[in-house]
Amino acid sequence: MKKLLYYCIVIVTILTGCSLNEDVKLHNDIKEYQGVWRDTISSANAVYIEDLIINDNSIKYTLTDTTTHVILDTLSGTFIIGNENKIGWICYSPISNEIKQYSWNVLNLSTYQMRLYSIIMGQRDYKRAYHSSIKDYNIQDTLLEMFYYKKYLPLHKKDLIVKFGDYNRLTNCNGITYFTHHPLFGKISFTENYDNDSIYSYTLFINDWNQCVHFFESDYKKIRNINATTEYIDSETLETSNNVIIVDSSIKQISFKPINDYDYWPNVSHYLGDNLRTFMDDYQTKYVYRFHKNVDLELDEYSFQTHKDSICAEIFVDADSNNIIKQSGVYLMRTYLSSKKKDAQKELEKFACLLSKKYNLDKEGVDENGNIIYYYHPKRQIDESPYEIRLRLRQYQNGITKLYQVAVNYILL
Helix, strand or coil, X not given: CHHHHHHHHHHHHHHHHHHHHHHCCCCCCHHHHCEEEEEEXXXXXXXXXXXXXXXXXXXXXXXXXXXXXXXXXXXXXXXEECCCCEEEEEEEECCCCEEEEEEEEEEEECCCEEEEEECCCEEEEEEEECCCCXXXXXXXXXXXXXXXXXXXXXXXXXXXXXXXXXXXXXXXXXXXXXXXXXXXXXXXXXXXXXXXXXXXXXXXXXXXHHHHHHHHHHHCEEEEEECCEEEEECCCCXXXXXXXXXXXXXXXXXXXXXXXXXXXXXXXHHHCCCEHHHHHHHHCCCCCEEEXXXXXXXXXXXXXXXXXXXXXXXXXXXXXXXXXXXXXXXXXXXXXXXXXXXXXXXXXXXXXXXXXXXXXXXXXXXXXXXXXXXXXXXXXXXXXXXXXXXXXXXXXXXXXXXXXXXXXXXXXX
């Protein structure tokens, strides 16, 4: 009798279990999970989007701030199906350089909805989504899309990090760089100003080059080409412009700079006070240089011949006996040379106007040859300025002809 009762209990248990299992639909077919899934998360200050892209047994996850288009987190890896409606992800994060593993219970899965639950992550309700390609992305004004980030600037470096994120920065890139979730560009990099921690300009890493670059040719004035780089301004002349757009077709990047953060020539002020080796590492493999003693300053001068890149004729630094750089500067290209002093003075005044947009004019002077020298400082209070900028004419003899060349010197104070 006891054995019979035992068998009855076992049979009832099995039947009950079968009945329960019949009520729960198992999702063991990987085809059910394929596609793009999206969940929207709202907070007091922002709206975030989680995207899952499942393709065969691979998965990509992104968490995006919809206000800034900046990706806060991204993962790529393997999608695994377990028993009893469990799935898992084993992913690598290029932002944190870590391998992460997540496990989920599948509460519901249909053609248009996927509801997941995790003890750590809570519940997520993903809806099936369809990513638009660039071609069918409705762009009212591409240029406005690319100027979008100007509304956040200028910002202090700390404020930028608070706004766009700290842990999701890409530390292996120049500037402060983030992934972006946008059909036109894949990354954005903010550039720090050399003289302070403020951010004035940014660079976009373009996804579809042809979609973006032709807008500048019709809306802005081209001022020059340097190798693969083309520069545009938003006015008829450089002196009256507010913005400069630098288009680099070789690496498919576009930089947006206000005129007060723009350098018409290479800015070498950041080498001041640094070791000579830093400067040599940047230039020695690209250009030939000549060495001589700067008798006036009693310093060693290293002058690199950079004219092949159409940047300027020379870039130079002067270092003391401890190889500490005390002066740096540039001699502008031979197109600024003139046998007429009046023409050279006009070139000087043009660049003086440009420097005045970025630095504080202290005074004007005249050298022993009667040439004007403009003195600038990066700070309004001269005693707070780490260095001085001198814009001047360099006069020299070319045979029997006097020639003039515009020079910019950065001098450590």
